Amino acid sequence: MTKPRSRRVPRVLVLADRRPDGLDEVAAHADLVCVPEARLAAELPAADALLVWEFGTEALPAAWPGGGGGPRWVHTASAGVDRLMFPALRDSDTLVTNSRGVFxxxxxxxxxxxxxxxxxxxxxxxxxxxxxxxxxxxxxxxxxxxxxxxxxxxxxxxxxxxxxxxxxxxxxxxxxxxxxxxxxxxxxxxxxxxxxxxxxxxxxxxxxxxxxxxxxxxxxxxxxxxxxxxxxxxxxxxxxxxxxxxxxxxxxxxxxxxxxxxxxxxxxxxxxxxxxxxxxxSPHMSADTVSWLDDLAAVFADNFARWRTGRPLRNVVDKKLGYVPVAAAEPSAPTAPEEGA
The missing domain is CATH 3.40.50.720 (NAD(P)-binding Rossmann-like Domain)
Structure with missing residues (x-):
């Protein structure tokens, strides 16, 4: 019987000062690293995926790696993705997902x-x-x-x-x-x-x-x-x-x-x-309930499980439109990196 191909642990960045609660299952299957805005540019080139937990950040465009590098999947803990639609990310092959379903x-x-x-x-x-x-x-x-x-x-x-x-x-x-x-x-x-x-x-x-x-x-x-x-x-x-x-x-x-x-x-x-x-x-709080941070973490954890097993991701953004189409077909998810990749 052929032995299953081994895979290296994917490196997942979280743009946040501290790790959000609810990501224990992600940490069990990934090298999960929290980075503040000041370290983002240095860490992004080696990342396989990025969770933009601080969704109000303006740091991503300047930190995004040049030459076609960078994460193959970016997820934002928000419904709106306008801050992610800068040219380098919009024109790349990187998949973008949002937190539709929470708000x-x-x-x-x-x-x-x-x-x-x-x-x-x-x-x-x-x-x-x-x-x-x-x-x-x-x-x-x-x-x-x-x-x-x-x-x-x-x-x-x-x-x-x-x-x-x-x-x-x-x-x-x-x-x-x-x-x-x-x-x-x-x-x-x-x-x-x-x-x-x-x-x-x-x-x-x-x-x-x-x-x-x-x-x-x-x-x-x-x-x-x-x-x-x-x-x-x-x-x-x-x-x-x-x-x-x-x-x-x-x-x-x-x-x-x-x-x-x-x-x-x-x-x-x-x-x-x-x-x-x-x-x-109102101070941008219409969506924020007592459980909202747990709900956001759960959406990302579910998508991470899909991503590492090669299943379709939820909430895939059409980067040309700038949002998740209501009736969009889910594209194939990128899989976690293989050994030596």
Whole structure:
């Protein structure tokens, strides 16, 4: 009987100051090394795989090895991959995967919470409570209002399901039109967004940051929205021209907004957004629940088990599109390196 071919232990880097919990099974089958940003460039050439645990890092483009070297697989502990789409990685043969599956429902719940809070004026109630003011008011119903959700991926779909459960009428906008979608019915094409925008009571941005979506929500977009509409962003900060959003709030074009993402994070203390009328500033926490770090580690550990045994990886990013397509076929996974490779 032929003896199975021996394999060397793969070297897996974790971009983090300390090893995350939940990676014991990975460590049992890999040379698992945590590296801070300062050591990343020195360690990357010899790495077989990279876990970008500090997903807000800006260090990867400068540290990426030249000449076609570097890890054959990069996984990020985030849903968005815009920070990984620098030319050297995008144009390489390296597979990129994300942490799809962890964030969808928590973000959808956060969006639903903001819709209810804005409609019921919770902020006004808390403010009056602090001033010991008893002032009866009427608020709005959310049932039968109309929402448009931009982003046809799993986060946008979870938002649609959750808002529909509250009685809202909801349309979903993706990259291209799909009729008869088994989950949401019709997915509208990106080209239809402007028409839907003009009718919406609620506009929810849950799309990835791409060349098409950067600066999408500008003065023209806010002017197209119906007066008194509300805007919620759980996508990426650069999709919104913040000075234009501020003007729309100050002039009463929008009745309110909730932002979980910003162009600069943390939001500077001198940003005028802190004092914008009817705006909730959330510190990029809509997806972060008490178990989220364990859940992120579990996604990577599962993909690592697939990777080292040559099975297809989950959540493979289409690097040309900049996200994981909803109906994409899973490509073959790279296998762990063989002895002497």
């Amino acid at each position: 969808e429902q928590p973000i959808a719940e956060w969006v639903a919470g903001q819709v209810i809070a804005l409609a019921k004026d919770f902020a006004g109630t808390y403010e009056r409570q602090r001033g010991r003011v008893w002032q009866h008011r009427v608020t709005e119903r959310v049932a039968d209002t109309y929402a448009v959700v931009l982003g046809g991926g799993p986060i946008g779909r979870a938002v649609v399901r959750t808002l529909r459960a509250l009685g809202l009428r909801v349309d979903l906008v993706g990259r291209s039109r799909r009729d008869g979608d088994p989950e949401v019915g019709t997915v509208h094409a990106f080209g239809e967004f402007g028409e839907l925008l003009a009718r919406a009571d609620w506009v929810v941005c849950a799309a990835p940051l791409t060349a098409e979506t950067e600066d999408l929500f500008d003065a023209a977009a806010f002017a197209r929205m119906k007066r008194g509409a509300r805007f919620v962003n759980v996508g990426r900060g650069p999709m919104v021209v913040e000075k234009d959003l501020l003007a729309a709030l100050e002039h009463g074009r929008l009745a309110g907004a909730a932002l979980d993402v910003f162009r600069q994070e943390p939001l500077p203390a001198d940003s005028p957004l802190w004092d914008a009328p009817n705006l909730l500033v």
